[in-house]
Structure formats: structure tokens, C-alpha cells
Amino acid sequence: MLKTKENIHEKLNWLATFSDPGEGITRLLFTKTWQQAREALQAYMEELGFDVRGDAAGNLYGRIPGRSPRVVMTGSHLDSVRSGGRYDGAYGVLAAIHAVYHTWCLHGTPEKTMEVVVFSEEEGSRFPYAYLGSRYVTGQVDPERLENAADGAGVTIDAARIEAGITEAWDDTPRTDIDQFLEIHIEQGRQLEAAGESIGIVDAIVGQQRFYFTVSGQANHAGTTPMPLRADAMEAAAAMIHRLLEETRRRGDPLVATVGQLDASPGSVNVIPGSVTFSLDVRHPDDEALQAAVAAVSGICRDTAEAYGVSLHIDPFMTIDAVPMSQAMCHDLDHICSRDDIAYRRMYSGAGHDAQVMGRHCPSALLFVPSTDGISHNPKEYTEPQYLDEGITVMQEALTIWAYKEESS
Ligand SMILES: [Zn+2]
Numbered sequence: 001m002l003k004t005k006e007n008i009h010e011k012l013n014w015l016a017t018f019s020d021p022g023e024g025i026t027r028l029l030f031t032k033t034w035q036q037a038r039e040a041l042q043a044y045m046e047e048l049g050f051d052v053r054g055d056a057a058g059n060l061y062g063r064i065p066g067r068s069p070r071v072v073m074t075g076s077h078l079d080s081v082r083s084g085g086r087y088d089g090a091y092g093v094l095a096a097i098h099a100v101y102h103t104w105c106l107h108g109t110p111e112k113t114m115e116v117v118v119f120s121e122e123e124g125s126r127f128p129y130a131y132l133g134s135r136y137v138t139g140q141v142d143p144e145r146l147e148n149a150a151d152g153a154g155v156t157i158d159a160a161r162i163e164a165g166i167t168e169a170w171d172d173t174p175r176t177d178i179d180q181f182l183e184i185h186i187e188q189g190r191q192l193e194a195a196g197e198s199i200g201i202v203d204a205i206v207g208q209q210r211f212y213f214t215v216s217g218q219a220n221h222a223g224t225t226p227m228p229l230r231a232d233a234m235e236a237a238a239a240m241i242h243r244l245l246e247e248t249r250r251r252g253d254p255l256v257a258t259v260g261q262l263d264a265s266p267g268s269v270n271v272i273p274g275s276v277t278f279s280l281d282v283r284h285p286d287d288e289a290l291q292a293a294v295a296a297v298s299g300i301c302r303d304t305a306e307a308y309g310v311s312l313h314i315d316p317f318m319t320i321d322a323v324p325m326s327q328a329m330c331h332d333l334d335h336i337c338s339r340d341d342i343a344y345r346r347m348y349s350g351a352g353h354d355a356q357v358m359g360r361h362c363p364s365a366l367l368f369v370p371s372t373d374g375i376s377h378n379p380k381e382y383t384e385p386q387y388l389d390e391g392i393t394v395m396q397e398a399l400t401i402w403a404y405k406e407e408s409s
């Protein structure tokens with residue numbers, strides 16, 4: 001039985017034993033390993049006195065019923081990336097169980113029902129359907145997409161879930177009983193560590209836009225074409241990349257832009273590239289600022305194309321709007337941290353989380369604890385036990401406000 005919260009670290013090591021063989025943690029949705037981990041969590045929560053049930057998407061819920069059926073929900077995801085770490089998702093799940101349990105032990109029956117959620121397929125590592133669990137809770141699963149989503153071996157989500165013993169019928173009704181959602185997660189960056197802070201309170205999860213920029217010039221002989229007579233797609237693309245990144249730096253934090261892919265055609269050492277395609281990923285927590293940055297860098301690239309005598313085609317292929325977290329909940333978390341003398345900051349999340357799906361559905365908050373060296377999605381993921389504990393403390397204080405006071409934010 002859980003007596004002190006010092007054993008969060010131990011509990012993380014326990015959950016980490018549910019992993020496919022190989023380096024790091026591999027726990028993919030609906031696999032034997034995932035199924036065993038889910039069953040173990042179910043038994044653990046039942047032992048602590050939670051009412052536990054599952055749903056068709058593989059989510060698992062553990063409830064402490066309150067006087068009111070309105071729900072304060074907290075949790076994160078159980079699935080991992082391939083060869084990931086032991087904290088991503090797992091900490092949010094175990095911290096939620098610990099925080100709910102301890103708050104309950106301390107204060108007894110809550111006013112509102114406290115519910116731990118263990119989400120399925122946040123990462124999209126097995127099926128091309130990231131956030132499946134939180135989308136299911138909020139009624140945002142697209143049936144057609146669901147039917148077509150299959151893993152690398154061609155196994156569909158439905159076939160896999162039946163195989164894993166998940167037999168509940170699909171229900172596309174969104175939950176309407178959730179008043180608040182709280183997730184805690186490792187930062188997956190190094191801002192907190194660099195500042196020596198224990199907690200990040202996330203103001204918003206950034207919006208993202210992704211593009212392919214295709215630069216078309218003239219392929220020609222590398223030896224016989226004098227420099228002034230070239231329309232070199234690579235030279236123009238290089239200038240564009242340099243200038244757009246410069247513009248991003250000039251605009252400053254929290255704007256980020258990344259060119260992560262580049263493909264030259266025909267791709268020979270002795271041919272001037274006739275065509276170059278590069279990707280662009282731009283993120284900002286404010287949609288208007290994101291739009292303005294995208295317009296600016298697109299303009300810069302078009303001017304550059306003209307100057308180099310090449311043409312440019314810009315193909316947008318992904319847009320995700322920024323998701324603001326509940327300012328009322330952030331305010332409560334702010335208050336808790338300052339009162340308890342916990343070093344914290346307000347910040348943005350540059351990565352996606354279940355809280356971004358939940359945040360479109362109900363007031364939601366997201367807390368970060370530091371990641372050592374900013375490492376994540378890697379077996380070397382680590383967070384100091386002190387931070388794991390402080391995160392749970394803040395969650396307990398927050399649950400006390402949100403689930404126990406009749407009038408909360
Ligand atoms: Zn995660």
C-alpha cells in the first residue's frame with residue numbers, strides 16, 4: 001500500500017519493467033506489454049480503493065467518487081515511443097494516482113469526483129493516430145480515419161484492441177461531465193533546468209504550421225556552366241534557409257522555425273541542382289503571431305527566389321492551432337507555487353500533449369517538471385526525484401482547490 005510519496009521514483013521503475021526487450025522503454029498500444037502494464041495499473045488503483053474501468057479506446061479510469069458527479073480529471077499517457085524513456089507519460093499517470101490518492105487520504109470524500117485517466121496512443125507510435133485516447137474522451141475520433149489506421153504490419157486499431165482484450169463498444173459521445181483537466185509531464189526541453197526551477201506552468205501549447213518549399217532552377221553541367229550563367233536551385237535554397245532562420249531569430253522568442261528536410265534533384269555531385277525541396281516547421285503560442293511570421297518568411301523566400309532567378313512554390317501541409325490553457329487554473333497554480341516557495345515559471349509547450357486535445361474541450365492545465373539535459377524520447381530520460389515530488393505536491397494542492405472547494409475557478 002502507498003504510504004509516502006517518496007516512492008514515486010520506485011513506482012516509475014516498476015512501470016518501466018513493462019517494456020518490450022531492447023534499449024529503453026517500448027510500450028506500444030494494444031501490445032502484450034501495454035496490456036500487462038494496463039492490467040498492473042488497474043490492479044494498483046483497485047488496491048488503493050479507486051473505482052476502475054476502461055473504455056473502447058483502451059483508456060483506463062480510476063475514480064474517487066465525490067458528492068457531485070462533476071469530474072476533476074488528471075492523468076497522462078501509458079504508451080511510449082520506440083526505445084523511449086521511463087518518464088514521458090508514465091510520470092503523469094503515476095503522479096496523478098499519487099496526487100489523487102493522497103488528497104483523498106488527507107481530506108476524505110471530495111466535493112467533485114476525482115478521476116485519474118490513463119490515455120492510450122498519445123504518441124502515435126504504433127498507429128498513425130496520435131492522441132487517440134484523449135480524442136476519444138472528447139468525442140473527436142474520426143470514424144473513417146479510425147477504420148483506415150493500421151500499424152506497420154497492416155493490423156487495424158480495431159483488430160488490435162480486440163486482440164488486447166478491449167471489448168467495449170465504440171461510443172462517439174464526448175464526455176460532458178469533466179469540469180477541469182490537469183496533466184503533469186516532463187518538460188522535454190531545458191528551460192527549467194537552465195533556470196534552476198522545479199515547475200513550469202504552461203500558458204499555451206504552441207500552434208504549428210508545416211510547409212514544403214520547392215525551388216526550381218536549371219539543372220546543368222557542373223563543369224561547363226560559368227557561375228554567372230547558373231540558375232542554381234541549391235544556392236537559392238541555401239540563401240532562403242539562411243534568411244528565414246535569421247528572420248526567425250530577429251523576431252525572437254517564443255517563435256521557432258526549423259528546416260529539417262532537404263532534397264536536391266537530380267542529386268548528382270556533378271550536376272547543378274535543378275530543383276530543391278526543403279521542409280519548414282514554424283511554431284508559436286499565438287496564432288496571429290505565427291501567421292505573421294509565416295507571411296514574413298514566405299515573403300523573404302519569394303524575394304530571394306526573384307533575386308536568384310529561380311521560381312518558388314510553397315506547399316502548406318499541416319496547420320495546428322495554438323491551444324491556450326485555462327488562465328483561471330494557471331492562476332491557481334501560480335498562487336500555489338508562490339505560496340509554497342516553489343521555483344516556477346510560466347512557459348509555453350513546444351510539443352503536443354493530451355492537454356492540448358483536452359484544452360479544446362474543457363478548462364485544462366499543464367505542468368512541467370525539469371528533464372535532465374533536456375533529453376526525452378530517449379532511454380536517458382531522467383528527472384530528479386525532488387522535482388517528481390514537488391510536481392505531485394503542486395497537483396495535490398490544486399486538486400484540493402478544484403475538487404474540494406464548492407466554488408473553484
Ligand atoms: Zn508524453
